[in-house]
Amino acid sequence: MNAQAVGLPDGTFSNVLVNYPGSAHDSRIFRESPLYRDLQAGRKQGLLLGDSAYALSTFLMKPLPNPVTDPEKRYQKAFLTTRATVERAFGQLKGQWNCLHQELRYSPPRCCAIISACVGLHNFATRRHMPPFPAVDDPDDLAEAVEVIDLLNAAARDRKVKQQQIIRQYFND
Numbered sequence: 001m002n003a004q005a006v007g008l009p010d011g012t013f014s015n016v017l018v019n020y021p022g023s024a025h026d027s028r029i030f031r032e033s034p035l036y037r038d039l040q041a042g043r044k045q046g047l048l049l050g051d052s053a054y055a056l057s058t059f060l061m062k063p064l065p066n067p068v069t070d071p072e073k074r075y076q077k078a079f080l081t082t083r084a085t086v087e088r089a090f091g092q093l094k095g096q097w098n099c100l101h102q103e104l105r106y107s108p109p110r111c112c113a114i115i116s117a118c119v120g121l122h123n124f125a126t127r128r129h130m131p132p133f134p135a136v137d138d139p140d141d142l143a144e145a146v147e148v149i150d151l152l153n154a155a156a157r158d159r160k161v162k163q164q165q166i167i168r169q170y171f172n173d
Contacts, residue, residue: 001104001111004029005119006048007086012123013093018112022103027054047166049083056159061166074171075163093122 002020005013015035020028030036030050038044039059048060056062063083067076094100097118104111 001108001115002026002029003115003119004033004035005090006035007089009082009085011085011089011092011126013089013119016116016119018115019108021108025053030054030060049079049086051083056163058159058162061163064163070173071167071171075167078171092126093118096122096125 001018002022002024004015004017004020004026006015007013015033017029017033017035027050035044039046039048039057046059050060050062052062054060054062061079063079064072064076067073099114100118104114106114
């Protein structure tokens with residue numbers, strides 16, 4: 001099973017979606033999620049940080065392929081620092097629950113229940129400041145290539161404009 005969860009700054013997860021086969025791509029799961037529809041329709045506000053596999057949108061920022069200006073470099077540093085916090089939370093989740101390290105050999109509904117229970121227990125323990133187990137590095141999370149943003153169509157330009165607005169507004173001196 002493949003799961004989607006939004007990592008929060010406190011190391012917990014929200015918006016957990018567990019119902020896709022393991023072969024489903026992360027960006028497809030997100031595009032088909034209620035969270036995506038809510039953000040797209042404006043029913044939810046906020047910005048998500050995704051890796052290079054996700055499409056840039058007005059509500060999902062991703063790393064810059066080649067930051068050049070100082071504001072772009074500051075954006076990139078803040079982006080990567082925040083993403084590292086989220087990746088640590090996923091590492092802690094996997095570190096606490098060894099069953100998440102390998103294939104779960106149960107029926108899909110039972111796998112969904114197991115993964116959801118692990119996330120719920122992780123959130124419970126984290127919010128009560130119980131000491132986490134050491135994080136486990138996932139090589140798949142560390143070896144992501146940055147893709148070049150396609151600026152040829154109007155939708156891509158709008159997304160790039162939003163990203164540049166954020167860079168100018170929050171990362172200028």
